[in-house]
Amino acid sequence: MEMLRERILHEGRNLGNGILKVDGFINHQVDPMLMDRCGRELARRFKDIGATKVLTAEISGIAPAVLTAYHLNLPIVYARKSKPITMPDEVFLTLSPSHTKGRLVELIVSPEYLGQEERVLIIDDFLATGATILGLVRLAQTAGATIVGIGALIEKTFEGGRDALASLQVPIESLVQIISMEENQILFVPDQD
Amino acid sequence: MEMLRERILHEGRNLGNGILKVDGFINHQVDPMLMDRCGRELARRFKDIGATKVLTAEISGIAPAVLTAYHLNLPIVYARKSKPITMPDEVFLTLSPSHTKGRLVELIVSPEYLGQEERVLIIDDFLATGATILGLVRLAQTAGATIVGIGALIEKTFEGGRDALASLQVPIESLVQIISMEENQILFVPDQD
Numbered sequence: 001m002e003m004l005r006e007r008i009l010h011e012g013r014n015l016g017n018g019i020l021k022v023d024g025f026i027n028h029q030v031d032p033m034l035m036d037r038c039g040r041e042l043a044r045r046f047k048d049i050g051a052t053k054v055l056t057a058e059i060s061g062i063a064p065a066v067l068t069a070y071h072l073n074l075p076i077v078y079a080r081k082s083k084p085i086t087m088p089d090e091v092f093l094t095l096s097p098s099h100t101k102g103r104l105v106e107l108i109v110s111p112e113y114l115g116q117e118e119r120v121l122i123i124d125d126f127l128a129t130g131a132t133i134l135g136l137v138r139l140a141q142t143a144g145a146t147i148v149g150i151g152a153l154i155e156k157t158f159e160g161g162r163d164a165l166a167s168l169q170v171p172i173e174s175l176v177q178i179i180s181m182e183e184n185q186i187l188f189v190p191d192q193d
Numbered sequence: 194m195e196m197l198r199e200r201i202l203h204e205g206r207n208l209g210n211g212i213l214k215v216d217g218f219i220n221h222q223v224d225p226m227l228m229d230r231c232g233r234e235l236a237r238r239f240k241d242i243g244a245t246k247v248l249t250a251e252i253s254g255i256a257p258a259v260l261t262a263y264h265l266n267l268p269i270v271y272a273r274k275s276k277p278i279t280m281p282d283e284v285f286l287t288l289s290p291s292h293t294k295g296r297l298v299e300l301i302v303s304p305e306y307l308g309q310e311e312r313v314l315i316i317d318d319f320l321a322t323g324a325t326i327l328g329l330v331r332l333a334q335t336a337g338a339t340i341v342g343i344g345a346l347i348e349k350t351f352e353g354g355r356d357a358l359a360s361l362q363v364p365i366e367s368l369v370q371i372i373s374m375e376e377n378q379i380l381f382v383p384d385q386d
Contacts, residue, residue: 015278015279023303023306024305025268027279028270028302028306029268029270030268032260032263032267032269033263036263059252059255059271059273062252063256069223073226075218075222075223076222076223077223078221078223080221084221085295086214087216101275101277109221110216112217113217113221
């Protein structure tokens with residue numbers, strides 16, 4: 001997706017160790033017009049998979065997931081990283097390693113909003129090692145739901161997430177694919193649109 | 194706003210102690226179509242205040258703030274509650290009591306995205322005691338920015354937030370106003386649309 005690739009090239013920063021800073025338009029400051037275009041494109045790619053719910057993880061997955069869900073006319077659930085007092089005692093909970101926090105974080109979903117009849121489309125900002133998305137997969141599977149697709153704004157192909165998710169045998173879509181961040185560069189898969 | 198009031202009446206739950214559970218359409222599961230309508234209405238009310246940026250707090254402020262910002266064609270910044278490794282060492286930080294967590298939480302904004310030239314519209318899901326919003330006000334004031342408006346989806350008038358914010362002398366808008374949650378009821382200000 002040309003628009004997103006251009007923003008990353010102009011405003012993204014390679015902080016080393018595979019960390020891509022996109023705080024100016026995705027992860028701290030958000031460009032809602034860009035998120036709408038990204039959500040529209042993800043919705044287009046997943047329009048025929050029969051999803052009934054979009055699932056993401058707080059925090060930075062929320063904006064792209066809400067706008068993807070908007071264009072699919074579906075509800076979206078975000079897994080919480082701490083349990084608010086409004087949540088029932090019995091929850092679905094898994095642990096997931098956080099790339100940017102350097103520790104395990106909890107991912108928690110209330111059984112009220114994830115049932116065994118659901119067909120779940122997982123959306124996140126990044127597909128890197130796939131660890132967060134695999135955490136969401138475990139939550140959905142624990143609920144008895146069916147995963148029907150996985151989408152991300154930015155894939156770092158060199159971190160292997162797509163392979164980690166391959167056994168799910170569902171469509172995996174990312175809007176831009178970065179193949180290398182070595183030597184302070186950001187190299188994309190060419191001609192992907 | 195009739196649509197939001199109806200959802201609260203049908204799906205909201207009064208958990209006592211002034212806690213309103215809206216996890217089915219705002220705070221855990223999100224109805225993006227409802228958020229779009231709410232964002233559109235907040236944008237309409239604030240279209241003439243000359244805002245240059247929308248500011249909110251993670252987590253539950255993100256969805257309404259992104260959609261308000263979308264309809265105002267503005268960037269939105271969400272204050273983080275923990276500092277990611279992508280953020281610079283020098284940040285704007287304040288402490289704010291969390292109603293639903295029962296402890297102080299940090300609110301952190303990078304100086305990269307909040308400067309003294311900004312005219313800031315603060316958007317959050319709830320206006321209750323005003324504590325979170327006052328935290329955002331302190332962050333913006335520390336940055337030298339100007340607060341030009343405050344908007345919320347749901348105001349609990351009995352918790353006094355509007356009075357706590359009055360000295361700012363900026364327009365304060367909420368889409369529904371709850372005047373009492375005593376005796377397990379949810380009573381709204383009538384005829385407000």
